[in-house]
Amino acid sequence: MMNFSYNADRKNGHVGITRLWQTVLALLISAGMVMAQEITVTGVVTDASGSGMPGVAVTVKGTSRGANTDVDGRFSVSAPGSATLVFSFVGYVAQEIPVNNRSTIDIKLAEDTKALEEVVVVGYGTQKRKEISGTVSSISSKEFNSGFNANPLAAVQGKVAGLVISQTGSDPNATAVVRLRGVGSLSAGSDPLYVVDGVPGVPIQNISPNDIETIDVLRDASSAAIYGSRASNGVIIITTKRGRSGRASVDYNGFVGVDQIAKAPAYMNAEEYRAATQKFGFNVGADDKGADTNWFEEITRKAIIQSHNLAFTGGTENFSYRASLGYLGQQGVVKKSNYERISARINLDQTALNGKLKISTSLSAILGNRDFINYEAFSYSITNRPTDPVYTTDPAFQTPSRAGYFERLGDFSIFNPVALIDNTTNEGKSVEYLGNMNLRYNLTKDLVIGANGALKGYQQNTSYYLTRVPKSGVVSQGLAQISNGPAYNAPTDDKLLELTLNYNKTLGNLNIGALGGYSYQDVSFASFSARNSNFISDEIGFDNLGAGAGLALGQRTDAVGSFRSNYKLISFFGRVTAALNEKYFATMSLRRDGSTKFGANNKWGLFPAASVGWTVSNEEFLKTVPAIDNLKFRVNYGQTGNSEGIRPYTTLALLGAGARYYDNGNWLPSYRPIQNPNPDLKWEVNENYGAGIDFSLFNYRLSGSMDYFIRNTRDLLYEIAAPLSIRPIVPNILANVGSMRNQGFELSLDGLIIDKGDFKWQGIIAGATLKNEVVALSKGEFLASDAIFIGSDLGAATRGTSNVPFSIIRPGYPVGALWGARVLEIDDQGKYVLEDINGDGVIDENASDRTFIGNPLPKVTASMTNNFTYKNFNLSFLLNGNFGNKIYNAERMQYERQVGRIPAENTLKSAVDSPIRDDRTGSIDYFVEDGSFVRLANFQFAYNIPVEGKTFTRAQVYLSGNNLFVLTKFKGVDPELSTGNSNSGIYTKQQFPKSRGFQLGVNLSF
Amino acid sequence: MKKSFTYLALAGAITMASCTNLEESIYGVIPQEGFGNTPEQLAALLGPAYSNVRDASWNWHNHEVTTDVMLVPTRGADWYDGGNWLNYHRHTWSTLHGPINDMWGWIFEGGINTINQLIPQVEGNAPATAELRAVRAFYYLLALDLFGNVPIITESGAASAATKTRAEVYAFVETELTAALPNLSEAKTYGRINKWAAQALLAKLYINAQVYKGSPEWAKCVAACDAVINSGQYSLESNFFNNFSINNEGSTENVWAIPFDKNQAGGMTIAYRTLHYANQATYGLADTPWNGFCSLADFYNSFENNDLRKQMFITGLQKSASGANLKDALGNDLVFTIDVPKDEMTAQDVTYQGAGARLGKYQIQTNNVRTDQDNDWAMLRLADVHLMRGEAKFRLGDQAGALADVNPIRQRAGLAPATSLTLDSILEERGRELAWEGWRRNDLVRFGKFTEVGGKFTSKFMKNPAAHTALFPIPQQRIDANPGLKQNPGY
CATH class of the missing domain: 2.60.40.1120 (Carboxypeptidase-like, regulatory domain)
Known part of the structure; x- marks a missing residue:
């Protein structure tokens, strides 16, 4: 047909x-x-x-x-x-x-393994791989990771040296932390800039990996600088699949999978708890309710994940299209946590005016349905006694609304986690749209004028209801709330217009290219929220806010709220490239960014970059060496900025509504100055020096690259203590104060290790070292303390740990270094004997007797992909590892000791044999553990059904899996924590568990 | 052709100009210029000067936990909080003590500098300006009292962080309050500073003049107290506890009250800070209280048994509203003991959860759906003004005049009138009358008792004989940010 x-x-x-x-x-x-x-x-x-x-x-x-x-x-x-x-x-x-x-x-036709002819997207254009002198990694969809990839970057994890993706737990509604070449900022955000089909600033976590053709990673500042004041953490360019002239085809990719808890925490069961109470000398007596409840199991489950994607492509000479529909339904391993995604995309390409005009349109819409859960349930799953039942009919152990859940009334901060999850509804419905149109017109054979317009918006409607049942503040019971605002920290309304002029010319052996452009972006954030409480029936929930009594009773000052802000980013940019004799390459670029967000004294920033490359293998003296197919040296320099940490209006002196004041019997909103304005505020500056080698050896059997970089960030944005000279009205002011350095060595290897007839073994290694150091924290009149302590939230049911910082920002140390007291020994009373670090004869573990006790950032990250092919069978798997990082195990600090928990609360099994009988909670090195690990991140075993002469052009079935095993010395359930902020590496009991998943899938094309 | 090129260039230039316009579009907030012209706007601009004062109810522990009348012991893991509470009570705080830094911010940012920005905003309106200056003087009085040597920053001129001497700060507070007086209201303006509240603040300034500037001003103190008492606006409540009731806005005694509202203006949470978790069932509270703040046996015992004010302590076996005995975490009956055996208790100490009489001065709001209560904070009471005048007269040698001011206070408490006074008996009376109201530290410093280890007015847990703790340190973070600041001696 x-x-x-x-x-x-x-x-x-x-x-x-x-x-x-x-x-x-x-x-x-x-x-x-x-x-x-x-x-x-x-x-x-x-x-x-x-x-x-x-x-x-x-x-x-x-x-x-x-x-x-x-x-x-x-x-x-x-x-x-x-x-x-x-x-x-x-x-x-x-x-x-x-x-x-x-x-x-x-x-x-043979697959192109050398990839030298491949075209790489470099921002406002493309370049041939062989002519690139910057540091750019390009991953095509064929190389994506197997197994379930919740987001596009999971698909390239382990493929790009220096790109580190980390996530605490497996919450389907959480976003992984992505870091390229280390932590680039203290507070302004260290996330890369994402560019999708030429549109910068797109949150990508919900884009279906099935729609992606390539992911290009601009790792160094010389490549990223064309994106100016937003590019300091690197740029990741996503190009979606487009139609091609030719045969129409239909692709279906789908799988069904099961996720389960990879490792449950080791809390005492009822028998162990009873034994512990006796051992510690407590007589629980009638307080033993006789149950044997595993609270963690009560709130978790086996979860089903399914994904279906359908794509249609085709085209004619002047017109091509690709349309796709995707569905992802992902249950979380914790009850009630869900994510559902429906995505639709249409990409159209048309040529007109005798091929001189090319029009590309991309339209995408992504609908998300999320069910969020309250993480406090994890804390309560350890604090609740295993001898307590989940449900009861005893009125003395129920909330006044008698819902049947067992609750210990009058016990501090201990709630039934099953009741908490059952009685909280927290739904998010998100709408993301991105539409852009790109026009390119050939003025002459060499000169192309381009216009790119984009509209995008990200909105999430959140509906929350907490029933009248939970044992907590009455005013927060029967609480309903609806809010509509930005989703994924992205703007609710974003307009972009870009104009470019591109010139390319070949003059003999010299290829030259020039780009000039102008960009105007208008970004708005808006939100609205409404809430009410004190509903007399739980039936209504958030579907009729007016029905609550809370407003009528004057219980809510927060009944309505709205917010709006706007900024504009205006840019001029240009780039010149030259390639001589296919041996010598150079790229220079310059961007000038102006933003309304910047202070009046720093409205415009300039971001220059340059790189050169020398393909020495094309020199006569190396052409005779048969083992060397390609050898290129690269050197680069670039300056980029980070302005994402500046909210609009931060630089201005403004009045806004503040707390209520009493006015003759009425409570009215006061109006007050809202911030400490900083008219000098500007972007963070990232200066990057790098050098690298690309090579391909042995007839392209082994190829790879090595890179070394130094990344100096200065004018770091941080909220520091405001100097009195500016008459501060709040304690801190956002200022450009600090500087930081990341340096590292990166290695990528891709080898066809065995290539014998039907059997092939390909190995890919990507590894990077990283050394991060805060260099300074002061600039001009803004003088930060030489040690800034960062506190961490240890979760609910956390007693006596408010105001205890574990992390520090201090010159000479990595950002967020673990900082605390040193334990010399545990004495025979079970007390910590702390070191008198400053030698003044007084132990002050919360002031001067503290020191560096660990670096939460991995020294080395590495991964290895293996692909085995035998005839129609394919096996691939990815091993992923972190090495040399430290974790503060706050769960053990709180729950691995003989005192303070039993009998009122449950605790870790290991508490029984713990030598510790000390109630103190604080940052002490006794609980610092090695966070190194190796994980089998994913695998896939696939069979390609021979399709010759059949309807199908491709038919593949596979079994895949995620997180099969972890090798680690870490004592918590999983050593992977979201890493790359100023308080990384703190392991608490209040985190979503990590899951292990298996999927059965099929890929069909016809 | 040439012409059209010119037009084109012109059009291009105009387009380019608008394409590089970086003016912000502002939504939801207001530029400062031009706001404050209507009566409503003016009133709204006075609001922040007072809304910030509500934080006094939190920063209050600086004045009380550091003294003999209040303690926040460590109970198991609870309330350790990095040792902050112990360091307060033991006088072993460091320059990095977080809550002290918070208090500095409350005074200088939420208070002084916010008002510095508001004053130009109400320019030309003499009563509004006077009121803002009086509130600012209140904050400077706190800074003078707590930190001693601080910079003086006003709405005009350079904002220098250079430290002024304590005497200079004293003079500044006196000048500001005196200058404000003529333009302040003489009527009762609930929750705001009127002329009489400003006089009461002057009385506080003068009674501590010896501490602040090295020479006493007892007569000036008497005059300021006279102004308040003779204004005729205030009278002693017949029932002491009316001043602390849920509806205490009706109190005739509160010269300056800080209004709180459980819904509109939260922060009055003393009941939660002091009651045991299980007391939720006693008072029908929305949430479990926090079991922290308590008093000490020596202070409790300084009350005669017939002193009506002794009811401010919550002691003994605790019961639910329906009469059932409450239990502690060890499963024992929950009893609030008078004595606290240690300031750092573990589960091995059998009374670790119940130790210490609890603070029941402010009426506890039963069946409250909030953790916050409606009681207004009694910042300055007429009883305090009487006791100040009595003390000043006593120090001036007027024993009879002093007795005339002190005895009405004693009689209201159901006690026999005193026939003679000593400095110790005045300080004791102030303790019993004003405990937990935020003036204890100030009193102890003035009487020279604050840093006296082992004295009658010293907690048994305070063993640090360092005299320098009579002033708090300038927080290290502030010195780091402002090299002009000078650390107090001894830190």
């Missing part, structure tokens, strides 16, 4: 989207020519496995004539008998075959 022949198309004469009619043009041209030795060449193009390859472009060299292969890989093209045919397909090595008057040519 879809196997139209070339002639059928012509006779039919209408444009059907399932037709192979790009070749019409070729036909018209060839028909117009009278060529004596014209012959019709037919043949089959196959891939390495012998399957026919559809959609391969077959062109007659030196002309624009050609055809595309059909579904079986067959083609038919007329050409002079002396011509040469060029067979090309993205991701495969193009081949040129002389016709030599043959009428049949069958060829096999």
Whole structure:
């Protein structure tokens, strides 16, 4: 049905989207020519496995004539008998075959492993891989990780040296922390800038990996600087899949999977708890309610995940399309945590005006439905006694509303976690849209003028209801709340207009390129919220806010609220590239960014960059060395900025509504200055020096790159104690105060280790070292303390630990270094004997007797991907590891001691044998543990069903999995913590558990 | 052709100009210029000067936990909080003590500098300006009392962090309050500083003049107290506890009260800070209280048994509203003992949860849906003014005049009138009358008892004989940010 022949198309004469009619043009041209030795060449193009390859472009060299292969890989093209045919397909090595008057040519295309000809997206344009002198990694969809990838970056985890993705637990509604070349900022955010199809500033976590063609990572500042004041943490460019002229095809990818708790925490069961109470000398007596409850199991479950994606692609000579629909339904391993996503995307490309005008349109909409859970349930799953039942009919152990949940009334901060989860509804419904249109018009052969316009918006509607049941503040019972505002910290309304001029010219052996551009972006955030409480029935929830009594009783000062802010970013940018003799390469770029967010005295910033490359393997003296296929040296410098930490209006002196004041019996909103304005406020400056080597050896069997970089960030934004000279009205002021340095060495290796007939083993290694150091914390009149302590929230049911900082920002140490007292020994009373670090004879573990007790940032991150192929079978897996980082195990500090928990609360099993009988909670090195680990992050075992001659062009079934095992010395349930902020590396009991998952999936194309 | 090119260039230039316009579009907030012209705007601008004062109810522990009348012991893991509470009570705080830094911020940022920005905003309105200056003087009085040597920053001129001597700060407070007096209201303005509240603040300033500037001003103190008492606006409540009731806005005795409202203006949480978790069932509270603040046996015992004010302590076996005995974490009957055996208790100390009489001076709001209560904070009471005048007269040698001021206070408490006074008996009376109201530290310093280890007015847990703790340290974070600040001696 879809196997139209070339002639059928012509006779039919209408444009059907399932037709192979790009070749019409070729036909018209060839028909117009009278060529004596014209012959019709037919043949089959196959891939390495012998399957026919559809959609391969077959062109007659030196002309624009050609055809595309059909579904079986067959083609038919007329050409002079002396011509040469060029067979090309993205991701495969193009081949040129002389016709030599043959009428049949069958060829096999090999996958392009050397990737030197590949085109890399570099921001406002593309460059050939071989001409790039910056540090750019490019991952195509074929190389994406197997297993379940909740977000696009999970698909490239372990593929890019220096790109570290970390996440505490497996909450389907949490976002992983992404760091490129370390932590670049104290407070302004260290997330890379994401650019999707040319539109900067797009939250990417909900984009379906199935829609992505390539992910390009601009690792160094010389490459990223074209994005100016937002690029200091690197730039990740996502290019979505687009249609191609040629055969229409349909792709279906889907899987069903099961997630379960990878490792449960070791809390005492009822028997162990009873034994412990006796051992510690308590008589629980009637307080033992006789149950054997595993509270953690009560709130967790086996979770089902399923994903279905359908894509349609095709196109004609002047028009191509790709449309896709995706569904993801992901239950969390904790009861009631859910994520559901529906995504739709249409990408259209059209050429007009004799091919001079190219119009690309991308439209995407993503709908998310989320059920959030209250993390306090995790804390209560340890503090609740295992001898207490979940449910009861005893009125003395119920809340006044008698809902049947067992609660210990009058016990401090201990709630039934099952009741907490059952009785909280917290839904988020998000809408994300992005539409952009890109026009490119060839003024001359070398000069292209471009315009890019984009509209995007991110909104989340959150509905919250807490029933009247839980044992907590009455005013927070029967509480309903609806809010609508930015989703994923992204703007609710964002407009972009870009104008570019691109010039490319080849002059003999010199290729030069020049880009000039202007960009205008208008960004708004708006939100609205309303709430009420004291509903007399739980039936209404948040669906009729007016029905609550809370407003009528005057219980809510927060009944309504709204917010709006706006900023504009205006930029001029340019880039010049030169490539001489395919040996010497240079790129220079410059961007000037102005933002309304910046202080009046610093409205505009300038971001220069330059890089040079030398492909020494193209020099005569190396051309004779057969082992070296490619060897290139690169050196780069660049300056980028980070302005994401500046909210609009921060630099201005403004009045706003404040706390209520009493006015003759009424409580009215006061108006007050709202902030300490800083008219000097500006972006953080990131200066990056780097050098690297790219190589391919042994006939491209082994390729890779090595890079060394120094990344100096200065003018770090931080809220420091405001000097009295500015008459501060709040304690802190956001100022450009600090500087920080990251340096590291990165290594990527990609080797075809075994290549024997049907069996192939490919190994990919990506590793990086990182050394982070805070250099200074003061600038000008803004003098920060030389030690800034950062507190960590240890969660609910945490007693006596308010105001205890574990982390520090201090020059000479890594950001967020663990800082605390040193334990010399545990004495025979079970008390900590602390070191008198400053030697003054007094132990003051909360002041001067503290020191560096650990670096929470890994010294080395590394991963290894293995791909084994045997005939139609494929096995791949990824090992992922962190090395040399320390974790503060606050759970053990609180729950691995003989005192203070039993009998009122449950505790860790290990408490029974703990030598500690000390109630003190604080930062002490006794609980600092090695956080190194190696994880089998994902694997996939796939079978490609032979499809020759069938309806399908591709059919694959697979079994895959995530988080199969972890090797670590860490004593908590999982050593992976979101890392890359100023208080990383604190392990608490209040975190979502890590899951292990298996999936069964199928990929079909026809 | 040439012309059209010119037009094109012109159009281009205009487009470029608008394309580089970086003026902010402001939403939801107001530029400072031009606000404050209507009566409503003016009133709203006085609001923040007072809303910030509510934090006095939290920073209050600086004045009380550091003394003989109040303690926040460590109970198991609870209330250790990095040793902050113990360091307060033991006088072993460091320059990094977090709550002291918070208090500095409360005074200088929430208070002084906020008002410094408000004063130009109400320019031309003499009563509003006078009122803002009086509130600012209150904050400077606190800074003078707690930190001693501080910079003086006003709404005009350079804002220098250079430290002024304590005597200079004293003079500044006196000048400011005196200057404000003529333009302050003489009527009762509930929750705000009127002329009489300003006089009461002057009385506080003068009675401590010896401490603040090295020479006493007893007569000036008497005159300021006279002004308040003779204004005729205030009278002693017949029932002492009316001043602390949930509806104490009706009190005739409160010269300056800080209004609180459980819904609109939270912060009155003394009941939660002091009651045991299980007391939730006693008072029908929305949440479990926090079991922290308590008093000490020596102070409790300084009350005669027939002293009506002794009811401010909550002691003994605790019961639920329905009469059932409450239990502590060890499963024993919950009893609030008079004595606190240690300031750092563990679960091995059998009374670790119940130790210490609890603070029941402010009426506890039963069946409250909030953790916050409605009682207004009694910042300055007429009883305090009487006791100040009595003390000043006593120090001037007027024993009879002093007795005339002190005895009405004693009689209201159900005690026999005193026939003679000593400095110790005046200080004791002030303790019993004003405990937990935020003036104990100030009194002890004035009487020279604050740093006296082992004395009659010293907690048994305070063993640090360092005299320098009579002033708090300038927080290290502030010195780091302001090299002009000078640390107090001894730190």
